[in-house]
Amino acid sequence: MPEQAIKDKTAIAGIGWTAFTRGSGVRTLTLAAEASLNAVADAGLEVQHIDGIVSYFHKRPESQEVRELTQMLGIKNCNFQLYSDGGGGWNCAAVLSAAMLVHSGVCKNVLVFKAQNRYSEGRAARAERVHDVSGPDQFTMPFGQHHAAAQFGPHATAHMARYGTTSLDFAHLAVTERSHAMLNQKAMMRKPMTVADHQASRWIIYPFRLFDCCQETDGAVALVVTSAERARDLKHAPVYIMAGVGGTSQTAGWWETNGINTAPQLYEGAGIAPRDVSIAEIYDPFTFMCMTHLEDLGVVPKGEIGPWIRAGNNRLDGSLPVNTHGGLLSEGHIAGLNHFIEAVQQLRPEGVVDDLCEGTHTYDRATCRQVRDPQIALLCGECVDSAMLLRKA
Amino acid sequence: MNAYAKPLPRTDVDTQPFWDGCKLHDLRAQRCSDCRRFRWPPQAFCPECYSWKFEWTRLAQTGKVATFVVVHYAAVAAFQPDLPYVVAHIVIDGTAGRVEIVSNVIGCPWQDVKVDMAVKAVFEDVTPDVTLAKFEPA
Numbered sequence: 001m002p003e004q005a006i007k008d009k010t011a012i013a014g015i016g017w018t019a020f021t022r023g024s025g026v027r028t029l030t031l032a033a034e035a036s037l038n039a040v041a042d043a044g045l046e047v048q049h050i051d052g053i054v055s056y057f058h059k060r061p062e063s064q065e066v067r068e069l070t071q072m073l074g075i076k077n078c079n080f081q082l083y084s085d086g087g088g089g090w091n092c093a094a095v096l097s098a099a100m101l102v103h104s105g106v107c108k109n110v111l112v113f114k115a116q117n118r119y120s121e122g123r124a125a126r127a128e129r130v131h132d133v134s135g136p137d138q139f140t141m142p143f144g145q146h147h148a149a150a151q152f153g154p155h156a157t158a159h160m161a162r163y164g165t166t167s168l169d170f171a172h173l174a175v176t177e178r179s180h181a182m183l184n185q186k187a188m189m190r191k192p193m194t195v196a197d198h199q200a201s202r203w204i205i206y207p208f209r210l211f212d213c214c215q216e217t218d219g220a221v222a223l224v225v226t227s228a229e230r231a232r233d234l235k236h237a238p239v240y241i242m243a244g245v246g247g248t249s250q251t252a253g254w255w256e257t258n259g260i261n262t263a264p265q266l267y268e269g270a271g272i273a274p275r276d277v278s279i280a281e282i283y284d285p286f287t288f289m290c291m292t293h294l295e296d297l298g299v300v301p302k303g304e305i306g307p308w309i310r311a312g313n314n315r316l317d318g319s320l321p322v323n324t325h326g327g328l329l330s331e332g333h334i335a336g337l338n339h340f341i342e343a344v345q346q347l348r349p350e351g352v353v354d355d356l357c358e359g360t361h362t363y364d365r366a367t368c369r370q371v372r373d374p375q376i377a378l379l380c381g382e383c384v385d386s387a388m389l390l391r392k393a
Numbered sequence: 394m395n396a397y398a399k400p401l402p403r404t405d406v407d408t409q410p411f412w413d414g415c416k417l418h419d420l421r422a423q424r425c426s427d428c429r430r431f432r433w434p435p436q437a438f439c440p441e442c443y444s445w446k447f448e449w450t451r452l453a454q455t456g457k458v459a460t461f462v463v464v465h466y467a468a469v470a471a472f473q474p475d476l477p478y479v480v481a482h483i484v485i486d487g488t489a490g491r492v493e494i495v496s497n498v499i500g501c502p503w504q505d506v507k508v509d510m511a512v513k514a515v516f517e518d519v520t521p522d523v524t525l526a527k528f529e530p531a
Contacts (some may be wrong), residue, residue, distance in 0.1 A: 130469050131400050138402035139434060140495045142525055145480045146468040153462035154482055161460070161508035203477070206463035206503070254460045254482070 004243045004269035010099040011231035011238030012390070013109075014043025014224035015344050020188050020332035022119045024218035028064040032115035033072055035220035043224040044235030045109060047073050050224070052080045052107030054094050055114060056335070058087035059129070062122040064115035064220070079107045086246070088283060089385030091336035093246025096388060098225035108226065114337040115220035122216055148285060149205035149213060156207045156288035158254030162303070167207060169306035170287035171198035174211045174329060176314050177284070181326025183369035185354040188215050189330040212287040214328035221337045223344065237393040239347045242376070243269030246386035259296025259384030267298070270389045274298040277389070278374035279346055280320055281339035283381045284327040293380050294322065297387065317363075321371045324352075336381050343377035346370065347392040397520050398471035407435040410449045415524040418516040420452040420485060422492045431491040453486040454514040455531055459493055463503045479506050483528055500529035 016038025018024070018031050032055075040047055053070055057063035066083040080101050084090055091114075098110035116122070126146075133141045145151065159165050175195055181187035193211065201210035231238035245262045267273060277299060284290035291305040299320055300308045308314075314322035325331045325342035332338060345352040351361050351370040361370040380387040404412050414421035424431050425439040426446035438445045461481035467473040479498040484490050498506050499515070512528035519525055 126468070132403070133400045134403040134405065136434065138404060138408060140480075141400040142402050142523075143480055143495055143497050143527075144399070144464055144467075144469070144472045144475065144478055145462075145495060146472075147464070147466070149466075150462050150464060150480055154460040157462060157508065158460040203463070203465040205466060206477075208462075 003271045006099050006103045007242055007270060008240045008391070009228055010102045010225055010241045011228045012095070012223050012241065012340070012344050013226045013231040013234045013236065013238060014039045014041070014045065015221070015341050016040070016042055016223070017186065017221040017338070017341055018219050020186055020217050020219040020334070022218060024117055024120065028062070028115045028117050029068055029072060031117070031218070031220035032064040032069045032113050032222070035115065035222040036069065036073065036111055036113050039111065039222035039224050042236070043226070045224065048076060049109045050075055050111045051077050052098065052101050052110035053078060054082045054097050054110060054112045056084040056086050056090040056094050058335070059125065062116050062118045062125050069113070086385065088285060088335050088382035089248065090246065091283070091339065091381040091386065092244050092379055092388035093381070093386035094337065095223070095225060095241065095340060096244030096246050096386065099241045099244065102225055102227055108230070110225045111222060112225060112337070113220060113222035114335045116334070117218045118333060119216040119218045147205055149208045152286055152289055153205050153208055155254050155257070155292060156286070159288065159292060160207060162255045163306070165288070165291070165306045167209065168195070168199065169291070169309055170212050171195045172309045173287045173290060173314065174198050176309070176312070177323050177327045178330045180316065180324050180369055181330030183355045183365070183367065184325050184331055185356070187326045187331040188217065189326070207288070208286050214285045214333045217332035217334060219332060219334055221334045221341050223340055237349050239344045240391045240393065242272070242389040242391050244386065244388040245269070248383070248385045256302070257292055257296045257383040259293055259380065259387070262384050262387055263297045266387050266389060272376065272389065276376055277320065277378040278376050279324060279343065279371050280322045280378045281324070281343045282322055282327070282379070283336045283339070284323055284329050285333065285382065287329065289382070290323065290327065293384055296384055297378060297380060299378070316365060316369060316371055324369055324371060339379050343379055343390055346374050347377055347390060399519070400469070401520065401523050407437060411435055412523070414449070414451070415516065415526050418524065420454055420514055420526055421449050422452055422485070422488065423447045424450040431488040433492040433494065452488060452492060456483040456485040456512055456528070458482070458498065458506065458508055458510045458512060459484050460508055461498065461506055463506070477503050479503050481506065481528070483512060496525070497527045498529065499527050505530070
């Protein structure tokens with residue numbers, strides 16, 4: 001497969017976010033608007049420059065749809081809007097959709113956002129849904145499979161049986177991500193965590209303990225995608241979109257995800273190899289899911305993720321820093337679109353702005369989470385149902 | 394008698410014969426009349442050869458645990474008394490791995506449940522209309 005026609009033709013020009021909390025006290029629409037206005041301002045654009053809007057949801061009640069935001073922002077010319085049900089698998093597909101809209105000429109500047117009151121409204125909404133047991137749910141919910149940990153835990157159990165991966169491996173990933181979050185002003189979880197803390201935490205749904213599970217978060221993030229040409233004249237240096245993929249397909253077994261199907265197309269589309277990746281912001285609703293995603297994306301050989309994590313390869317100064325913001329596990333769960341906020345910050349010339357060091361980055365890991373000179377970022381959503389490569393200008 | 398408080402399946406035109414089978418304490422799945430492959434979940438045509446001809450076939454009542462979780466936290470209150478309970482993906486014998494269903498493994502401590510463990514079906518008539526196929530060690 002040749003390189004994708006969109007390669008380096010579009011860029012992320014602006015990023016914005018709200019506080020990440022357990023109780024926003026405002027409507028999801030207000031969260032969406034706040035993050036979006038921040039992203040537009042960060043790009044150095046005006047609201048009326050936005051002519052396309054993309055978002056996505058897993059379950060509608062705790063998410064913010066697109067039309068209401070278009071109306072609230074008073075956007076006069078919206079040439080295309082899209083609200084997909086792809087859930088956490090769709091973060092990269094949302095940005096890819098924006099890139100395709102811009103490259104095709106349908107839109108000039110596309111806003112991508114994700115807003116949710118998932119902590120304060122999600123639980124009640126889910127409780128109400130329990131007795132709607134139709135479609136595929138009729139074969140799972142009567143048997144007590146109601147929680148995301150029960151949906152994704154089977155992947156982990158199968159990998160443990162096949163490759164010898166353990167809960168202790170999961171612990172090292174959780175601890176490393178927490179150490180990154182401790183350097184992130186917007187992260188929800190900034191208390192130190194040890195491997196012993198993880199191992200002492202209670203079972204939620206075996207093989208996942210409490211500290212294997214991500215946060216439920218109220219908050220929003222947004223970004224602006226525009227053409228590479230326009231981006232070069234805007235406020236910040238562009239972060240180029242190299243290539244992306246999005247779509248589900250089947251695998252041979254529980255021990256692998258759709259990444260084995262999508263990753264080859266992704267790298268070929270960008271004209272690079274997995275070894276060229278400098279940082280990885282990887283969907284991590286549960287520790288193990290991040291681990292299988294890394295394997296299935298081809299940056300770690302299949303079955304070797306446990307030792308790779310234990311050796312610290314995923315740390316800020318490791319061979320491939322992973323979830324440098326703390327991930328869904330410790331920063332917060334904005335359906336993986338928050339991973340883009342981190343990747344863009346890491347790839348801008350000025351680097352991250354919300355760590356604990358001021359002015360020039362020191363690379364002192366007591367205060368600074370900027371990775372040393374990253375060039376290419378790899379991102380993915382749940383089961384690598386979408387993935388993307390970004391590069392520094 | 395207390396009302397059954399757990400979620401019950403909302404069946405559809407494709408899945409009704411499976412649930413009817415459970416009520417008779419049978420496990421059933423569709424088998425393609427042309428390529429003879431089993432399939433799961435129920436659907437109107439064969440995902441391998443795209444034939445629309447099929448028959449509902451009685452399956453073995455034994456299988457193997459492909460993978461599983463153990464629920465220690467009840468997201469739904471009605472399951473609280475059952476904690477901890479096992480939710481497993483079970484490949485039914487004789488289906489060439491094509492029929493993998495979700496159910497509970499009961500009748501043994503959760504620590505004894507392993508990948509590849511052999512299990513057999515036990516049927517629970519949870520309401521006058523609905524029977525759930527669960528599994529215990531074979």
